[in-house]
Amino acid sequence: MTDVSGVDRARLRERLELELERFVVSNPRSQALYDRGRKSLIGGVPMPWMMRWAGGFPVFAKLAIGARIIDVDDHTYIDFCLGDTGAMAGHDPEPVVRAITDQEKTGITTMLPTENAAWVGEELQLRFGLDRWMFTLTATDANRAALRICRQITGRPKVLVFSYSYHGSVDEAFAVAAPDGSTVSRAGNVGPPVDPAQTTVAIEFNDLDALEKALATGEIACVLAEPAMTNMGIVLPDEGYHQALRELTGKHGTLLIIDETHTFSAGAGGCTRAWDLKPDLFTIGKAIGAGIPAGALGMTDAVAERMFEQTEADYEDTGGVGGTLAGNALSMAAVRATLSEVLTDEAFEYTIPLATRFSDGIRSVVAEHGLPWNVTQLGARAEYRFENEPARNGTQAHDASDPELERFLHLHALNRGVMITPFHNMALMSPATTEHDVDRHTEVFGEAVRDLQA
Numbered sequence: 001m002t003d004v005s006g007v008d009r010a011r012l013r014e015r016l017e018l019e020l021e022r023f024v025v026s027n028p029r030s031q032a033l034y035d036r037g038r039k040s041l042i043g044g045v046p047m048p049w050m051m052r053w054a055g056g057f058p059v060f061a062k063l064a065i066g067a068r069i070i071d072v073d074d075h076t077y078i079d080f081c082l083g084d085t086g087a088m089a090g091h092d093p094e095p096v097v098r099a100i101t102d103q104e105k106t107g108i109t110t111m112l113p114t115e116n117a118a119w120v121g122e123e124l125q126l127r128f129g130l131d132r133w134m135f136t137l138t139a140t141d142a143n144r145a146a147l148r149i150c151r152q153i154t155g156r157p158k159v160l161v162f163s164y165s166y167h168g169s170v171d172e173a174f175a176v177a178a179p180d181g182s183t184v185s186r187a188g189n190v191g192p193p194v195d196p197a198q199t200t201v202a203i204e205f206n207d208l209d210a211l212e213k214a215l216a217t218g219e220i221a222c223v224l225a226e227p228a229m230t231n232m233g234i235v236l237p238d239e240g241y242h243q244a245l246r247e248l249t250g251k252h253g254t255l256l257i258i259d260e261t262h263t264f265s266a267g268a269g270g271c272t273r274a275w276d277l278k279p280d281l282f283t284i285g286k287a288i289g290a291g292i293p294a295g296a297l298g299m300t301d302a303v304a305e306r307m308f309e310q311t312e313a314d315y316e317d318t319g320g321v322g323g324t325l326a327g328n329a330l331s332m333a334a335v336r337a338t339l340s341e342v343l344t345d346e347a348f349e350y351t352i353p354l355a356t357r358f359s360d361g362i363r364s365v366v367a368e369h370g371l372p373w374n375v376t377q378l379g380a381r382a383e384y385r386f387e388n389e390p391a392r393n394g395t396q397a398h399d400a401s402d403p404e405l406e407r408f409l410h411l412h413a414l415n416r417g418v419m420i421t422p423f424h425n426m427a428l429m430s431p432a433t434t435e436h437d438v439d440r441h442t443e444v445f446g447e448a449v450r451d452l453q454a
Helices: 009-026 028-037 048-052 094-102 115-128 139-154 208-215 242-252 270-274 301-309 329-342 345-368 394-399 403-414 434-453
Strands: 060-067 070-071 076-079 132-136 158-164 175-177 182-183 200-203 218-227 254-259 283-284 297-298 375-378 381-386 426-428
Touching: 009 028, 009 403, 009 434, 048 175, 076 434, 094 329, 094 345, 115 132, 115 270, 115 329, 132 139, 132 301, 139 158, 139 218, 139 254, 139 283, 139 297, 139 301, 139 403, 158 208, 175 434, 182 200, 208 218, 208 242, 218 242, 242 254, 345 375, 345 381, 345 426, 345 434, 403 434
Parallel strands: 158 200, 158 218, 175 200, 218 254, 254 283
Antiparallel strands: 060 070, 070 076, 132 297, 175 182, 283 297, 375 381, 381 426
16 A cells, blocks of 8 residues: 555565665675674664664674775775764865874873864854854763853753754753643653753744743743754754744843754855854854864853853863863864865865755656655755655654655665665765765665665
């Protein structure tokens, strides 16, 4: 029977079983390493989310170079996953490799600043417009620090987030809005320290009425927002939404944090520059170090002044902001090389048209086969979803997910040398990606759709 996705489920399950059999036969060394890992590693992998790959076990990487990964069974993959954004610069950009090699010879971490830190701070000022910067190892770290700072200087207890947003492993980001508008823990949340409703208000993205109602309570210290949602597909803001968000937060004395960890794909200055956003605080991670752990937290002069007006707040030691490896010499060298020589304006002028080519290729296949699917693009990133129109909020996107269909499409592509992000249908372009790579994905995607409809 054909369902709302336009797919015959019996046919889908049959073809998925064949792809699983092909994957197991083709990857004996990866399976052996996975079986070995199960004796010492949780889930047989370094982190549980690596269990999410479509084949039942992940392929084990031997070499990552450019926009390619070669696994231990000597299969080569065109990589559109790119470390789920961490390798947006490609897997081995020469300037970054050179910078980290040179830095390793002169010190990895010293608990002292380097000249590179000052350069990176100045570059982040230019790109994103925030006045003052501090560094972390991840965007999660940056977000946690930002939330602490906002609660401290406003004296307010709660954070507002959008249902199914992405902000790393920040506790508050695992709250969602229930159908009755209340805030509840997201399904599957592991060990929340308290009921999320005590710390968080969750609403739907693009819902201005819910936003104003929540801010009017006077209990919201800050809004933590991606410019466009990226966790349940790419959900773009309605026209005028960000202007209203900025106006309403200002009206109610609420600080605005913009998290560009994924939306950095919009360009060298992210959506913040492309859409002329004016956040009070700004967080980013993953891509800025080309794979070397690094994150950054920016803020306006006004926020920084409010921080240090409160002399009882300990930002240097026990206040819960920062860590001994944050801003280390190796990370700063990698970030400087990435921003100065790899992820430049010129790079995005190359990668964004590749994402457009990727999107157009999917649309051509979908149209040819009359499928009710859509494609959304955000700069150098694109994603397809199984509904007629793009979702307007995270809950709608979440409810339209189709894990079985996604698994088939991901595994079909992986068996033919194309890798996309395992958690959803997202593809990212790097400076090492080529038009041929994009066209190969279109070819493989078309084969998969034809296989389902044969």
